[in-house]
Amino acid sequence: MLRIFLLSLGLVTALIVGPARAAVIPAPVSIQHGNGFTVLPLPLQLLGVDAALVSEQQLLQQYLNSADIAFGGAAGPGIGLAIDQALTASAYRLEVGGTGVSIVGGDQAGVLHGLQTLRQLLAQADISEQGVQLAQLVITDQPRFGYRGMHLDVSRHFFDVDFIKRYIDLLALHKMNVFHWHLTDDQGWRLESKAFPRLTDVGAWRSGTVVGHTHDAGAMSDGRRYGGYYSWDEVREVVAYAAQRHIMVVPEIDVPGHASAMIAAYPELGCGESQAKVQTHFGVFPEILCPSDATFTFLETLLTEVAELFPGPYIHIGGDEVRKDRWEDCDLCDALMKAHALEDHGELQAWFVNRTETIVNALGKRIIGWDEILDGEVRPSATVMSWRGQEGGIRAARAGHDVIMTPLQHVYFDFYQGSSVDEPMAIHGLTRLPDVYAFQPVPAELSAKERGHILGAQANLWTEYVPTETDAERMVLPRMSALAEVLWTPVEKRNFEAFAQRLPALEAQLRALGYELADSHYKPHIKASENDDGSFTVTLESLAQDMRYRIDGGAEQRYSAPFTVAKSGAVNAWTTQHDGSPLGDARLTLVDHAARGATIHGAMHAAALVDGRLATDRIFRYPEWASFGPEGMDVVIDLLHPAAVSSVSIGWQAGVHRKLFRPTAVSVLLKNSQGEWQLAAELDREAIAALDGHRIELNFPTATVGELRIVAASDQLHWSEEQSKDVPSTLKIDELVIR
Incomplete structure (x- = not known):
């Protein structure tokens, strides 16, 4: 019977030592902890119940399994349910004392809320063949919102x-x-x-x-x-x-x-x-x-x-x-x-x-x-x-x-x-x-x-x-x-x-109890902030304590505090679980290049194109990409300082969970001595279609420039179920890496 009782509470094995403090979610308005313990013998006794609480009594029976509770007991220690209209609607007072557990609600809903708190307390209790040991306490509680x-x-x-x-x-x-x-x-x-x-x-x-x-x-x-x-x-x-x-x-x-x-x-x-x-x-x-x-x-x-x-x-x-x-x-x-x-x-x-x-x-x-x-x-x-x-x-x-x-x-x-x-x-x-x-x-x-x-x-x-x-x-x-x-x-x-x-x-x-839960909050989340010297301060966040990371595939390091990446580096992070296995695959690739932080003309959300962070190896998120309609991308980049450059790398495909539209033509233009834009490199539809990977790279003879013009065409149509017709494809572009 003990195992059945534990399962009904949402436990698989008995706990050896109960927590010193009740872990209740949502946190009650007030918890006053006592100094002693109360043992409720099995099967639990449900003491005299208010006639208006038959439904709540039935729910308690469902929560605890009918084999684990006896009804109509007159003496404790047991569980008592009652209504006190002096309490506000939905409020309750739960007391674990010498005679057992008392739940008093301002109405039936309040009693039910008290029962939900009791379920959590029982799931954390010391339980043996002798009974359920609960720490003595008094909880006074009511909701903030109706x-x-x-x-x-x-x-x-x-x-x-x-x-x-x-x-x-x-x-x-x-x-x-x-x-x-x-x-x-x-x-x-x-x-x-x-x-x-x-x-x-x-x-x-x-x-x-x-x-x-x-x-x-x-x-x-x-x-x-x-x-x-x-x-x-x-x-x-x-x-x-x-x-x-x-x-x-x-x-x-x-x-x-x-x-x-x-x-x-x-x-x-x-x-x-x-x-x-x-x-x-x-x-x-x-x-x-x-x-x-x-x-x-x-x-x-x-x-x-x-x-x-x-x-x-x-x-x-x-x-x-x-x-x-x-x-x-x-x-x-x-x-x-x-x-x-x-x-x-x-x-x-x-x-x-x-x-x-x-x-x-x-x-x-x-x-x-x-x-x-x-x-x-x-x-x-x-x-x-x-x-x-x-x-x-x-x-x-x-x-x-x-x-x-x-x-x-x-x-x-x-x-x-x-x-x-x-x-x-x-x-x-x-x-x-x-x-x-x-x-x-x-x-x-x-x-x-x-x-x-x-x-x-x-x-x-x-x-x-x-x-x-x-x-x-x-x-x-x-x-x-x-x-x-x-x-x-x-x-x-x-x-x-x-x-x-x-x-x-x-x-x-x-x-x-059989529910599936996400473990996302126990995986690392990577944040990076840019410093005045061009380096990045990287912070890892997780509810897990043991976070690990590598930079550029190097040695595994245990995270203890924010660390610095000197301008460029691919950060990969995970947490280590109790059995030693890794959890999560957080990635952030930081890149330094001639256009990082430059001014861009011709694009909304232009910062995503030159912020030094790649999105092409991450889950697709709109803020990390610049979007361009049927006119495609035609941007002019004003470099912070004239620089010798010979390549442009354009990100166009997301890391996972999205399939974005490939540009149909790309070109790089530099200004000649007369100040006119002149083609430096280009790739046509056929050449782009033959490329693998999430980025397109164009190379050209080294030139010292203060600005560049980059054009990416998107002249393809696709069928839209929303429009019931062929519509121009939206082009998504990530970091324009210029070196």
């Missing part, structure tokens, strides 16, 4: 009900109380409709899924039919499962954009003669609901079904990334704009949102929309979800809207978790564990009244590149743990170093 959420996109990739429940269990363990269920998008409609069966007959299935990144050169679908949807019974099952754990489910029905699947099922909802399909690639597509009376009649019927299935106060209506192409070529839209004195299509979108809100309000619900709904005049009753940074949330709060903060810089969990090249593929971006923990949901520039509109925050897991349940778990864990502390713990009690010390205990518990 809205503490996690999102899951089930359109791009579908997850069955069993996984949705496992996901909700994660939220409950982390004391989160909102599950944002993104049910519809261009790549699939996932909610059964009794009134409109084609939404799932057609809209739930796509003909394939893009292989690799959707913006890769040569990206193609795998041609395998993919899809799925949730029946009404399954939705009700999920909603009830979440409700027992005091988690509100917020459904998202994305309108008027991201509507390809809806319009593929019912083409009459689009503008004109729509050729919409359920999309196989990812991105932002032109399919948009036409703002006709027929569309709103359809939405009224559909949203009535949604309101029946989801008892919570909100329906999320999307409103993000709305391309107006179809509206701009629509007579009905022109007539609507004229009739309602709408100046542009942004105001037409606001009109669409307001009319949709009227439908939702009539159903007794409120709408949530992504921050693009602020582009026109929407009613203050709409709740705004601020994702493109915090600016939208600031605007919304000042305009009287309630706000849920979810800025991509901190809480987009589809972004990479680390920069090590052995990280699994993600969409783009980088959101490391410290970035999540540094998130401050309440902008400092808001007044006290405006801050009252910040309901809380959530993280989003978009699943374009998250195809499996294991992938989904790894993308949210342990970043969810960091966010949980941001949303629960008072800001003055938050400390990342303390969080990092508590994290391994929770990670061990989660792994023993």
Whole structure:
């Protein structure tokens, strides 16, 4: 029985010595440690329970396994649950004393939060055949924010009900109380409709899924039919499962954009003669609901079904990334704009949102929309979800809207978790564990009244590149743990170093419960800053203590403090695990050359071309590359000092996880004695196509120059699923190394 009990807690073997201090995440408001211990005999005794806590009693039984707990005991030591309305909602008080464990909540949710804390304490306890030994303590706790959420996109990739429940269990363990269920998008409609069966007959299935990144050169679908949807019974099952754990489910029905699947099922909802399909690639597509009376009649019927299935106060209506192409070529839209004195299509979108809100309000619900709904005049009753940074949330709060903060810089969990090249593929971006923990949901520039509109925050897991349940778990864990502390713990009690010390205990518990966790935060992250003498100071960051590195493939060195690289050097770093095996493959190649730090004319983000850091052996990240459209690259480099040069090396291909477009011609020009540009070296399409590697090198006779002109053509077209036509290829260029 002992082993079963340990497994139910999230442990595989008994601990010999318990921790001196409770490692609880999120950190409670107050922990007072006592001097003694309390032993709870096995099976654990559940003492008299308040009749209002039957559901929490059932959850405790599930958490601990029915064989390990006895109910109805009158004497301790055991576990007692009670409600004290003197406490605030969701608050709890947990005491480990001489008679056992007492959990008192301000309501049922508070008791459940106390049980989640108890689960962590039990998982760290000394456990033997005699019982469970817990350190005596008193925890007083309550959440900082009323809205503490996690999102899951089930359109791009579908997850069955069993996984949705496992996901909700994660939220409950982390004391989160909102599950944002993104049910519809261009790549699939996932909610059964009794009134409109084609939404799932057609809209739930796509003909394939893009292989690799959707913006890769040569990206193609795998041609395998993919899809799925949730029946009404399954939705009700999920909603009830979440409700027992005091988690509100917020459904998202994305309108008027991201509507390809809806319009593929019912083409009459689009503008004109729509050729919409359920999309196989990812991105932002032109399919948009036409703002006709027929569309709103359809939405009224559909949203009535949604309101029946989801008892919570909100329906999320999307409103993000709305391309107006179809509206701009629509007579009905022109007539609507004229009739309602709408100046542009942004105001037409606001009109669409307001009319949709009227439908939702009539159903007794409120709408949530992504921050693009602020582009026109929407009613203050709409709740705004601020994702493109915090600016939208600031605007919304000042305009009287309630706000849920979810800025991509901190809480987009589809972004990479680390920069090590052995990280699994993600969409783009980088959101490391410290970035999540540094998130401050309440902008400092808001007044006290405006801050009252910040309901809380959530993280989003978009699943374009998250195809499996294991992938989904790894993308949210342990970043969810960091966010949980941001949303629960008072800001003055938050400390990342303390969080990092508590994290391994929770990670061990989660792994023993069968969850997959990322190890990105235990791999090195390399940072480099440039010094006045041209050298670089290199810093390695990791939660692991034992970091190692090499420079230019030289001797292995143990990292103890920032070190200097004298102008050039390829740094490779990893951590050493307890068994001696390496973890991670972090790379940063620093190069010194004649153009480093030079002035460049003719390029946006020009610094990426001459910052002395190569991106061609790293995971692709947009800030490390300069982008050029169909005109290609034509830049003039003003060197800091005249220099003798004879070669130019151009980076064009990413290290891993992206396939970029190759230039079709490159040339280097130098000025002659008359000050005219003269060709020094060139490579044509055929020569470039024959080259291997991620860089293109051009050589020419040595010349002393103060400036150079480098041209890279990009005249190739590629098929765009987003545009449904051939479009010019974007050229990405890394460091221009001139020697």
